[in-house]
Amino acid sequence: MTAPPRTDGLPALLIVCVLAVASVVIGAMGVAPSRVTAEELLGAARDPGETAFVAGHRGGTTAAPENTLPAVREALRAGFEYVEVDLVLTADGHAVLMHDRTVDRTTDGQGSVAALTLDEVRDLDAGSWFSPAFAGTQVPTAEEFLDVLAGSHARAILDLKGTWTPEAAATLVGSLVERDLERVVAVASFDARTLAYVQARSEVVARLISLKKLPSDIAHAVRQVGARGILIGRKALEAQPEVIDELHAAGLRVIVYTLNSDTQWGRVTDLGVDGIVTDDAGLLYSWQQGLADG
Numbered sequence: 030m031t032a033p034p035r036t037d038g039l040p041a042l043l044i045v046c047v048l049a050v051a052s053v054v055i056g057a058m059g060v061a062p063s064r065v066t067a068e069e070l071l072g073a074a075r076d077p078g079e080t081a082f083v084a085g086h087r088g089g090t091t092a093a094p095e096n097t098l099p100a101v102r103e104a105l106r107a108g109f110e111y112v113e114v115d116l117v118l119t120a121d122g123h124a125v126l127m128h129d130r131t132v133d134r135t136t137d138g139q140g141s142v143a144a145l146t147l148d149e150v151r152d153l154d155a156g157s158w159f160s161p162a163f164a165g166t167q168v169p170t171a172e173e174f175l176d177v178l179a180g181s182h183a184r185a186i187l188d189l190k191g192t193w194t195p196e197a198a199a200t201l202v203g204s205l206v207e208r209d210l211e212r213v214v215a216v217a218s219f220d221a222r223t224l225a226y227v228q229a230r231s232e233v234v235a236r237l238i239s240l241k242k243l244p245s246d247i248a249h250a251v252r253q254v255g256a257r258g259i260l261i262g263r264k265a266l267e268a269q270p271e272v273i274d275e276l277h278a279a280g281l282r283v284i285v286y287t288l289n290s291d292t293q294w295g296r297v298t299d300l301g302v303d304g305i306v307t308d309d310a311g312l313l314y315s316w317q318q319g320l321a322d323g
Contacts, residue, residue: 063233064232064233064235064255065211065212065233065234065235065257066257066280067235067257067258067280067281067282068280069212070184070212070213070215070235070257071215071257071258071282071284071303071304072282072303074277074282074301074303075301075302075303076301077298077299077300077301078298078299078301079298079301080298080317080320080321081297081298081302081303081304081305082110082111082303082304082305083109083110083111083304083305083307083310083313083314083317084111084112084113084186084284084304084305084306084307084310085104085109085111085112085113085306085307085308085310086113086286086287086306086307086308086310087100087113087114087115087128087308088100088101088103088104088112088113088114088126089101089103089104089109089111089112089113089310090103090104090107090109090310090311091308091309091311093156093159093163094135094155094156094158094159094160094163094166095128095135095159096114096115096126096127096128096135096155096168096169097126097155097156097163097166097167097168097169098166098169098173098174098177099156099163099166101114101169101174101177101178102177104183104310105177105178105181105183107310107311109183109310110183110184111183111184111185111186111304112178112183112184112185112186113185113186113187113188113306114126114174114185114186114187114188115127115128115188115190116171116187116188116189116190116201117129117130117142117143117190117191118142118143118191118193118194118197119142119143119145119146119147119149119150120143120144120145120146121146121147122194122196122197122200123147123170123171124170124171124197124200124201125142125147125150125168125169125170125171126168126169126170126171126174127142127150127168127190128190129142130142130143130190130191132145132150132153132168134158135155135158136153136154136155136158136168137153137154137157137158138150138152138153143191147170150168151167151168153167153168154166155167155168171187171201171204172204175204175205175208175210176208178208178210178213178214179208179209179210183213184213184214184215185210185213185214185215186214186215186216186217186237186260186284186306187201187214187215187216187217188217188218188239188260189201189216189217189218189220189223189227190218191220191223192220192222192223193218193220193222193223193226194226195226195229197226198223198226198227198229198230199226199230201216201227202227202230202231202234203230205231205234206231211231211233211234212233214234214235215234215235215236215237215257216234216235216236216237217236217237217238217239217260218236218238218239219239219240219241224236224238224254224256228254228255232255235256235257236254236255236256236257237256237257237258237259237260237284238250238251238254238256238258238259238260239259239260239261240259240260240261240262240265241261241262241265242265243261243265243266243268243269243272247259247272247275247276248272248275248276248278248279248281251276251279251281252279252280252281256281257281257282258276258281258282258283258284258303259276259281259282259283259284260284260285260286260306261283261284261285261286262285262286263285263286263288263293263296263297266283266285266297266300266302267296267297267300270300273300273301273302274301277301282303282304283302283303283304284302284303284304284305284306285297285302285304285305285306286306287306287307287308288305288306288307289307289308289309291316294307294313294316294317298320
């Protein structure tokens with residue numbers, strides 16, 4: 030079985046060819062929705078030294094187990110503007126909050142998420158590994174997370190792990206539309222086909238291309254497929270810092286993951302990145318305030 034195309038390090042032409050299918054579908058439907066601009070969702074392009082927006086990684090707090098509703102609620106209570114969560118599909122096609130392919134690390138169960146049904150995943154304890162205080166915490170569904178988000182003023186980055194199906198992408202987009210969240214959520218993935226499925230259902234929902242390497246033609250690729258920016262690792266960005274100006278000139282944004290030290294924050298802030306994903310959003314906010322006060 031041929032592996033699905035991925036955006037990771039691939040030339041722009043492949044990304045464009047894969048995602049262009051979605052544009053044809055939307056064009057055939059005669060739909061011309063108002064797209065979310067990069068500035069509307071992610072703010073103005075940052076200059077070197079200007080503080081980036083902060084996205085809390087896997088729910089955004091060190092006070093609760095990752096990718097759980099307690100973590101998300103704590104992040105929102107603390108006033109975090111952005112939260113980032115990971116979504117994986119179960120054997121019966123439901124999206125749940127989980128970073129890993131397996132449930133082994135963050136629950137009391139074992140096995141691949143893709144081999145477990147939603148009911149089996151929901152029976153797991155996703156909190157005891159972190160602290161006895163969170164014993165019995167369930168793995169949330171995408172809908173449960175979106176219900177919490179809809180009751181806040183925050184924004185979110187949904188990192189779609191693995192390869193999604195058209196049906197799962199349609200369900201996710203439908204959930205966003207039902208909760209009026211199309212304009213406050215960005216969907217990210219390393220997998221080009223998954224992003225195409227999302228685009229086929231909505232031109233409004235913003236997409237981010239996740240990368241581990243930067244192809245030389247990335248700005249053209251992102252612009253061609255209508256994505257709003259990239260989600261990139263620090264080392265790859267530091268190897269080609271000139272790409273930040275190139276992407277900004279194209280009206281696109283640069284978000285870097287996952288940075289947890291003041292040294293790392295300082296280096297990417299000096300480059301002028303637009304967003305930083307971190308495990309300790311509170312500490313990063315404090316660090317940024319120190320910069321402003323200094």
